[in-house]
Amino acid sequence: MTxxxxxxxxxPVMSARTLGRSGVSVTSLGFGGAAVAxxxxxxxxxxxxxxxxxxxxxxxxxxxxxxxYGLGVSERRMGAALRSRPRDSFTLSTxxxxxxxxxxxxxxxxxxxxxxxxxxRRRWDFSADGVRRSLEDSLTxxxxxxxxxxxLHDPDDHEEQAFKEAYPALEELxxxxxxxxxxxxxxxxxxLTRFVxxxxxDAVLCAGRYTLLEQGALDSLLPAAARAGKSxxxxxxxxSGLLANPAPDATYDYATAPDxxxxxxLRIRDVTEAHGVPLRAAALRFPFGHPAVGSVxxxxxxxxxxxxxxxxxxxxxxxxxxxxxxxxxxLTVGVPVPRRSET
Numbered sequence: 001m002t003x004x005x006x007x008x009x010x011x012p013v014m015s016a017r018t019l020g021r022s023g024v025s026v027t028s029l030g031f032g033g034a035a036v037a038x039x040x041x042x043x044x045x046x047x048x049x050x051x052x053x054x055x056x057x058x059x060x061x062x063x064x065x066x067x068x069y070g071l072g073v074s075e076r077r078m079g080a081a082l083r084s085r086p087r088d089s090f091t092l093s094t095x096x097x098x099x100x101x102x103x104x105x106x107x108x109x110x111x112x113x114x115x116x117x118x119x120x121r122r123r124w125d126f127s128a129d130g131v132r133r134s135l136e137d138s139l140t141x142x143x144x145x146x147x148x149x150x151x152l153h154d155p156d157d158h159e160e161q162a163f164k165e166a167y168p169a170l171e172e173l174x175x176x177x178x179x180x181x182x183x184x185x186x187x188x189x190x191x192l193t194r195f196v197x198x199x200x201x202d203a204v205l206c207a208g209r210y211t212l213l214e215q216g217a218l219d220s221l222l223p224a225a226a227r228a229g230k231s232x233x234x235x236x237x238x239x240s241g242l243l244a245n246p247a248p249d250a251t252y253d254y255a256t257a258p259d260x261x262x263x264x265x266l267r268i269r270d271v272t273e274a275h276g277v278p279l280r281a282a283a284l285r286f287p288f289g290h291p292a293v294g295s296v297x298x299x300x301x302x303x304x305x306x307x308x309x310x311x312x313x314x315x316x317x318x319x320x321x322x323x324x325x326x327x328x329x330x331l332t333v334g335v336p337v338p339r340r341s342e343t
Contacts, residue, residue, distance in 0.1 A: 020201075031062065063078055096126075183195075210293075247262070268282075
């Protein structure tokens, strides 16, 4: 583990890890760019910029975005907020697999989860040409000359094309020095595990499958990544809202949470709070119990949410929190838990 790179001046200490053997460094806490692109509800330009600024002030130096997020809104806003920063002082990732094509039919993108105007249509494309075009378009929206990490985005229904065409294209871009690291981002573990074992990717982004609520990634993905010396970035650490605020109307995997999961989340909250620890703090830190985890992505839509998450992330967590969860059968014996030095 090394200290995070950045500009001069006092700021919170945020440790960093290297993604696999790539040399690309990510801070333990990263900033995920979906929320500032109007995920579920509108977010204004100023609020989005303030959220990115707050992440920077908190010592976060890893930022993730994608064309899918708000039909390019996330990339444009992320680029605008980061463009004035020294380019070597932060790590930026974006994704390929959905090409955006102009659309002048009006309407909005709420059917896809984003409160933005439907200025474009998404077209799945995991061909080699699609990968290259998507990255070029992303750089234009970002207004930057490079990104550090490129991820194949949700290739669930395009598995063979992703392996036979998209992955080789990414490998070529890395060999040419266009990008420094390559990987895959998904909400499932089976295909991520295949990429870890069968290709030379540097990292995977696993969303929602390794949290305090569920640990499916521990079955195969995380052990495979550890054996291969590759890194896992954890997204969806709050399971899209349920672990941030357990309630009957909470969301899980972007839909209303089932009653059984709400009850389980409430039980987890009762245990953590009994040990003086907010549920959010335990959820943010939990993934670092496994050595393959390189970063946890924070999805926040406001500066206030970013500052709260950073505060929770740095909060002291006694070992009794994890012991209490095990005692209530909310964590099994084989699930690793973090020590303070592991974040």
